[in-house]
Amino acid sequence: MSRASDRAYGHIRSMILSGALQPGAQIGEEQLAESCGVSRTPVRDALRRLQAELFVTRNESQRCFVADWSLSDIEDSFELRGMLEAHAAKRAATRINWDQLERLKSCSQAIERAIEGVIPDVPTFLENNRTFHAIILEAAASDRLSNMLGRLVEQPVVLRTALQYDRQNLARSSHEHSELLAAFARRDGPWAHAIMAAHIRRAFHAYADAHASHREDGQQGVAA
Amino acid sequence: MSRASDRAYGHIRSMILSGALQPGAQIGEEQLAESCGVSRTPVRDALRRLQAELFVTRNESQRCFVADWSLSDIEDSFELRGMLEAHAAKRAATRINWDQLERLKSCSQAIERAIEGVIPDVPTFLENNRTFHAIILEAAASDRLSNMLGRLVEQPVVLRTALQYDRQNLARSSHEHSELLAAFARRDGPWAHAIMAAHIRRAFHAYADAHASHREDGQQGVAA
DNA sequence: TTCAACTATATTGTATACAAATAGTGATAG
DNA sequence: CTATCACTATTTGTATACAATATAGTTGAA
Numbered sequence: 001m002s003r004a005s006d007r008a009y010g011h012i013r014s015m016i017l018s019g020a021l022q023p024g025a026q027i028g029e030e031q032l033a034e035s036c037g038v039s040r041t042p043v044r045d046a047l048r049r050l051q052a053e054l055f056v057t058r059n060e061s062q063r064c065f066v067a068d069w070s071l072s073d074i075e076d077s078f079e080l081r082g083m084l085e086a087h088a089a090k091r092a093a094t095r096i097n098w099d100q101l102e103r104l105k106s107c108s109q110a111i112e113r114a115i116e117g118v119i120p121d122v123p124t125f126l127e128n129n130r131t132f133h134a135i136i137l138e139a140a141a142s143d144r145l146s147n148m149l150g151r152l153v154e155q156p157v158v159l160r161t162a163l164q165y166d167r168q169n170l171a172r173s174s175h176e177h178s179e180l181l182a183a184f185a186r187r188d189g190p191w192a193h194a195i196m197a198a199h200i201r202r203a204f205h206a207y208a209d210a211h212a213s214h215r216e217d218g219q220q221g222v223a224a
Numbered sequence: 225m226s227r228a229s230d231r232a233y234g235h236i237r238s239m240i241l242s243g244a245l246q247p248g249a250q251i252g253e254e255q256l257a258e259s260c261g262v263s264r265t266p267v268r269d270a271l272r273r274l275q276a277e278l279f280v281t282r283n284e285s286q287r288c289f290v291a292d293w294s295l296s297d298i299e300d301s302f303e304l305r306g307m308l309e310a311h312a313a314k315r316a317a318t319r320i321n322w323d324q325l326e327r328l329k330s331c332s333q334a335i336e337r338a339i340e341g342v343i344p345d346v347p348t349f350l351e352n353n354r355t356f357h358a359i360i361l362e363a364a365a366s367d368r369l370s371n372m373l374g375r376l377v378e379q380p381v382v383l384r385t386a387l388q389y390d391r392q393n394l395a396r397s398s399h400e401h402s403e404l405l406a407a408f409a410r411r412d413g414p415w416a417h418a419i420m421a422a423h424i425r426r427a428f429h430a431y432a433d434a435h436a437s438h439r440e441d442g443q444q445g446v447a448a
Numbered sequence: 449t450t451c452a453a454c455t456a457t458a459t460t461g462t463a464t465a466c467a468a469a470t471a472g473t474g475a476t477a478g
Numbered sequence: 479c480t481a482t483c484a485c486t487a488t489t490t491g492t493a494t495a496c497a498a499t500a501t502a503g504t505t506g507a508a
Contacts, residue, residue: 002286002468002491028459039493044460048269052276054371061500062226062460076366080311087307142300147278148372226461226498252489263463268490285470286490454505461498468491478481 004038009046011036016055016066023068027056053151075204081152082200084145085133089180089196092139093189100139101184107132108177115170125170132177136196169206173199229266232256236270240279240290247292251280277375299428305376306424308369309357313404313420314413316363324363325408331356332401339394349394356401360420363408393430397423 012032015021033043047064050056057067096104110128114121137146176199183192236256239245257267271288274280281291320328334352338345361370400423407416 004492030459040460041492041494044269045272045491048272054368063500064460073367076368080366080368080372083307083311087304142304143297144278144300144304144376148304148375151372152368228462254489264490265462265464269461287470288490449508451508452506454503456501456503458501459499461496463496464494466491466493468489470487470489472487473485474483475485476481476483478479 002042005042005045008032008036008038008042009049012043012046012050013055016050021066023066025066027064027066029064074207077152078200078204078207081149082197082204084149084152085136085200086193086197088137088140088142088145088149089183090189090193091142091145092136093184093187093192095141096139096184096187100135101181103135104132104181104184107135108174108181111174111177115167115174120167120170122170129173129177136180172202176202226266228262229269232260232262232266233270233273235260236267236274237279240274245290247290249290251288251290253288298431301376302424302428302431305373306421306428308373308376309360309424310417310421312361312364312366312369312373313407314417315366315369316360317408317413317416318411319365320363320408320411324359325405327359328356328405328408331359332398332405335398335401339391339398344391344394346394353397353401360404396426400426 012021012027015035021027027047029040029043029047032047033040036043047056051058051064055067057065059065107128111125111132114124114128137149140146176195179195180192180199183195236245236251239259245251251271253264253267253271256271257264260267271280275282275288279291281289283289331352335349335356338348338352361373364370400419403419404416404423407419
């Protein structure tokens with residue numbers, strides 16, 4: 001996408017994620033255009049994208065609002081993501097090639113290194129975790145699946161919460177990655193499916209636990 | 225959406241479905257605007273929607289093309305749709321209310337009436353079949369799920385093929401609807417899940433069979 | 449005082465003009 | 479004859495002005 005449209009997209013998205021634009025707040029095109037330093041045209045493009053990704057909703061008369069995620073929305077998200085990522089893992093197991101497997105191993109090792117120190121390197125963990133899942137999706141080789149999962153993994157709840165991690169969660173996540181590698185190496189679709197389903201499910205419960213203790217002081221986090 | 229944008233969307237979509245715009249063909253915004261009798265602005269909106277629904281693709285330099293669906297794309301579509309609709313059916317089973325159940329019964333009866341004559345009333349069948357699935361999705365009560373399924377059920381392959389039906393397919397489809405009603409009446413999620421998975425899977429095989437006999441003279445059809 | 453209708457204002461939708469980028473074409477040099 | 483570079487034409491991206499529509503505020507009458 002083009003420069004101005006991208007800038008508007010990124011800017012609005014980050015304002016939503018940072019809380020500068022609160023859930024339920026109405027957002028006018030003109031106001032956003034000014035705030036982004038571009039005209040309404042690219043803002044409208046950006047809003048359409050954000051709407052497709054469920055960051056933004058519209059009322060019956062086409063006015064835009066920051067999407068308000070209820071707890072059940074969040075659960076829905078994890079549920080769908082688990083289903084689709086497990087499916088992707090199953091497909092990937094029988095289609096993955098040598099290069100992709102090597103890249104997965106490399107990610108997995110980077111993740112292990114990132115969490116072995118006294119102070120875990122969370123940014124490195126996150127980056128490689130992200131790449132790990134992206135490679136699996138690539139190996140699954142389904143445009144439609146990629147299209148749909150792309151809408152889920154980037155959603156507010158995931159980003160807003162994926163900022164702080166406890167040691168145990170990081171280690172468990174990393175261990176599940178190793179298991180996935182084993183399943184892929186054996187080309188075992190059902191195994192990969194089961195591990196991935198559990199992987200995402202665990203992340204959901206970790207999030208739910210963090211949410212239940214409703215500490216609003218910092219960000220709680222979940223590693224999937 | 226607004227009038228001009230809707231017109232452009234419908235017009236382009238029907239041109240793709242009718243074959244007036246062939247798969248792989250490049251489509252320029254200006255040309256479409258003229259053809260739709262509107263300016264480029266609403267055409268651009270329509271193209272974004274069609275792109276999200278995978279009717280249209282873009283190359284690396286943002287030029288638009290009519291999406292070209294390979295056989296594996298079609299299989300992907302059925303696979304995902306089966307997975308998501310089965311999930312929807314499972315959710316619906318435990319959430320459906322009396323009104324929704326009554327509407328499902330009414331649809332089911334209309335479908336039975338439509339196929340009992342010597343000449344099946346296919347348009348009525350299709351209309352009620354569509355409503356039937358929509359009610360289940362409504363009962364599933366998940367915006368994300370609706371959002372995703374909406375992108376699948378309306379896709380080219382479905383529409384392009386859902387035009388002619390043999391008696392046996394119609395009857396089997398209708399029978400599966402009745403089974404779903406039974407599962408819903410008993411609030412049996414796993415049962416509903418299994419029936420729906422089979423329902424969509426059967427539709428896929430019916431399509432694959434029709435495709436294998438590659439009769440290009442008319443439209444083959446599949447009732448899901 | 450309340451409700452309704454109307455006006456004013458704010459917001460989104462559309463058209464058009466212009467800017468930027470890309471691909472196609474032709475000429476020229478190796 | 480091929481390949482590369484420059485130029486032109488085509489296509490998409492952006493800005494702005496204007497039109498249509500919805501909301502909110504105000505005024506009037508019952």
